[in-house]
Amino acid sequence: MSKRVLTTESGAPVADNQNSATAGVGGPLLLQDQHLLEKLARFNRERIPERVVHARGSGAYGYFEVTDDVTAFTKAGFLSEVGKRTDLFLRFSTVADSLGGSDAVRDPRGFAVKFYTEEGNYDLVGNNTPVFFIKDPVKFPDFIHSQKRDPFTGRQEPDNVFDFWAHSPEATHQITWLFGDRGIPASYRHMDGFGSHTYQWTNEAGEAFFVKYHFKTNQGIRCLSAEQAAETVGADATSHQTDLLQAIERGVNPSWTLYVQIMPAAEAADYRFNPFDLTKVWPHADYPVQRVGRLVLDRNPDNIFAEVEQAAFSPNNFVPGIGPSPDKMLQGRLFAYADAHRYRLGVNHTQLPVNAPKHAVVDNYGRDGLMATRYGSRHDKNYEPNSYAGPAQTDVPLSAPLPVNGHTGTHEAPLHVKDDHFFQAGELYRLMSEDEKKRLVANLAGGLSQVSREDVIDKMVSHFAAADPDYGKRVAEAVRALRED
Numbered sequence: 001m002s003k004r005v006l007t008t009e010s011g012a013p014v015a016d017n018q019n020s021a022t023a024g025v026g027g028p029l030l031l032q033d034q035h036l037l038e039k040l041a042r043f044n045r046e047r048i049p050e051r052v053v054h055a056r057g058s059g060a061y062g063y064f065e066v067t068d069d070v071t072a073f074t075k076a077g078f079l080s081e082v083g084k085r086t087d088l089f090l091r092f093s094t095v096a097d098s099l100g101g102s103d104a105v106r107d108p109r110g111f112a113v114k115f116y117t118e119e120g121n122y123d124l125v126g127n128n129t130p131v132f133f134i135k136d137p138v139k140f141p142d143f144i145h146s147q148k149r150d151p152f153t154g155r156q157e158p159d160n161v162f163d164f165w166a167h168s169p170e171a172t173h174q175i176t177w178l179f180g181d182r183g184i185p186a187s188y189r190h191m192d193g194f195g196s197h198t199y200q201w202t203n204e205a206g207e208a209f210f211v212k213y214h215f216k217t218n219q220g221i222r223c224l225s226a227e228q229a230a231e232t233v234g235a236d237a238t239s240h241q242t243d244l245l246q247a248i249e250r251g252v253n254p255s256w257t258l259y260v261q262i263m264p265a266a267e268a269a270d271y272r273f274n275p276f277d278l279t280k281v282w283p284h285a286d287y288p289v290q291r292v293g294r295l296v297l298d299r300n301p302d303n304i305f306a307e308v309e310q311a312a313f314s315p316n317n318f319v320p321g322i323g324p325s326p327d328k329m330l331q332g333r334l335f336a337y338a339d340a341h342r343y344r345l346g347v348n349h350t351q352l353p354v355n356a357p358k359h360a361v362v363d364n365y366g367r368d369g370l371m372a373t374r375y376g377s378r379h380d381k382n383y384e385p386n387s388y389a390g391p392a393q394t395d396v397p398l399s400a401p402l403p404v405n406g407h408t409g410t411h412e413a414p415l416h417v418k419d420d421h422f423f424q425a426g427e428l429y430r431l432m433s434e435d436e437k438k439r440l441v442a443n444l445a446g447g448l449s450q451v452s453r454e455d456v457i458d459k460m461v462s463h464f465a466a467a468d469p470d471y472g473k474r475v476a477e478a479v480r481a482l483r484e485d
């Protein structure tokens, strides 16, 4: 094998990588030392802006295989045949902390899948929780500010975390979930994934259905108690990354079974609560889960920066047969992600290998911009319409149109007969065993007791009491006991 030669970025051989060039022995450095200048300058530019949320994460490649026929509900090509396989990339993440944060923390986990389908990339950007804290995207920046490090103290502040929630009664369901047993997954392999929002499927006949996605882990659910998590973070802050990397390197490929709940579009208007409300689940008794297929992760990325840090998922990347619902949160996300990618990675982020379609051809009139590597042939026109047989529209929308009515305005999402902020939080609480309830209350009291303002604590307690009087009473008592300690 020929010896590999160290080169500069322009490919010239490097004579010395141990000593920089000086004016004489012991003299100052020379500006002509191209290797030194380039090496230092490049090093200064290694970091790009981290994601404003979900900064810390881990990713892997794999495939999705259809196991059950769902063609009655969607015309999506990658779901068109039992046995069909589609390549994918999945990135897991924590939400609130920065890139250097720890893995084993109480926080939702991201579950973002990019399916490289023959009809374009389909991104399903979900979490390990079926619901979320808020239901209007205008609240998202405030919510995230309250959960991330405080601009003065530089720490996550219980005062901020709970103050925001005290003003957001709709968060009670997700808070009950997060402070319960599933709030700290033992690893990324041992948790479920959810699309969380309601999406729309459209079949060949143009009929519309609303769907919710559930990826159930085949490894079984495993979680950490608050004490186990503290120990884990101390021993290995990158515990989830380590676990995923090593499992796949050992050939222990994690997998998830995808189920969907399907609601015929006509049933949405009269459902007893708003089916597009992200703070609520659809009871399985109303819409049972139906199996769709199996997601397997079987290959680690070769380079974390190139493939995980530069991975860009957008809930607006749909394929024929799949589209958005009118969920206001989802609608807000349809804008936010690609905008974040343009800021973080640039306008041509879709040309990076991890983001570029693998099984679909990109053919359009988008051109240029920073770092453009994709362009047409020399005969291609860069405008449309044209007389030169350039790519043309299909006139076939990806999904069915959504009905609308009324006037423009800053409206709350419509309330259905059973809608309130608390009933599903109460149902979740009552489903828990006595031991689970005790741990939930202890976890909540651990955080709430650090809040400096009594009125914030009182408001939080009133939300838990509205979900279930016993829940509110126990949290109040546990907080009082800790504060008197």
Ligand code: HEM
Pocket: 050, 051, 052, 053, 054, 057, 091, 092, 093, 109, 110, 111, 112, 125, 126, 127, 132, 136, 137, 138, 140, 195, 196, 197, 311, 312, 313, 329, 330, 332, 333, 336, 337, 340, 341, 344
């Ligand atoms: C209106 C509400 C939301 C807004 C404005 C928002 C915005 C963002 C932004 C700007 C990013 C960073 C993207 C990047 O730099 O690559 C992000 C990441 C992410 N968000 Fe959201 N988000 C919202 C709600 C949600 C919800 C409800 C979920 C889950 C159901 C979610 C799941 C994720 C995930 C998994 C990532 C990380 C994707 C990756 O691995 O690269 N977000 N979000």
